[in-house]
Amino acid sequence: MSADTRACGYSTDSPYVELAVEVFSMLADATRVRIVMALRDAGELPVNRLADIVDKSPAGVSQHLAKLRLARIVATRQEGQKVFYRLENEHASRLVADAIFQAEHSLGGVPRHHQADQAVAE
Template sequence: MHVDKQPCGLSPESEYVELAAEVFAMLADATRVKIILALRGAGELSVTRLAEVVDKSAAGVSQHLAKLRLARMVSTRRDGTTVYYRLTDEHASELVVDAVKQAEHVVGSAHHHRGERGSA
């Protein structure tokens, strides 16, 4: 697609380019990527359960969740004294999945293509 014909938000001059870079910066941490993947698979989890899944301390996971919450990538639900976290929408999850697929592709095990186009 020619640059002049791109939708407004997808042009290099878009006002969203800087915000997009901030999204990538937010996801440029392995623990946050693991948290996104865990929530993608589970729907919602408590800090304690997330800490178990990503094999990090609850305090550390809580700090990452606070950043993801400020970035509006996760939201919360309280049930008594337990706070459950869930993805706000599918966008962060899709970015992480695409990044993992890119990583697989780079290391030569691009099996994510199998079944998508009918060839390996």
């Protein structure tokens, strides 16, 4: 086993496999996926603004954010009485993007994310 493989945990015998499944489980909710997408686009948002974007109640969004925070997918910053949420790192955003791209493949034809590649090649 190479040092590089061990360092990042990307192998079939990785101790991180179960944790990766928990990450997928945490993102297996449409509201949480929309929250990740909103934070990817905006960078940092308070609960009320996120609730507007994902079209859910602030209380419901708060519950989702609490779970995402426990999973270390989002982080917070407090400014006075307002709490702002942001993605902890770029990985959840990439997972969501890849899941959306995979979903596009399920529709058949050339997915939108490949059409840009074809336009550049032409």
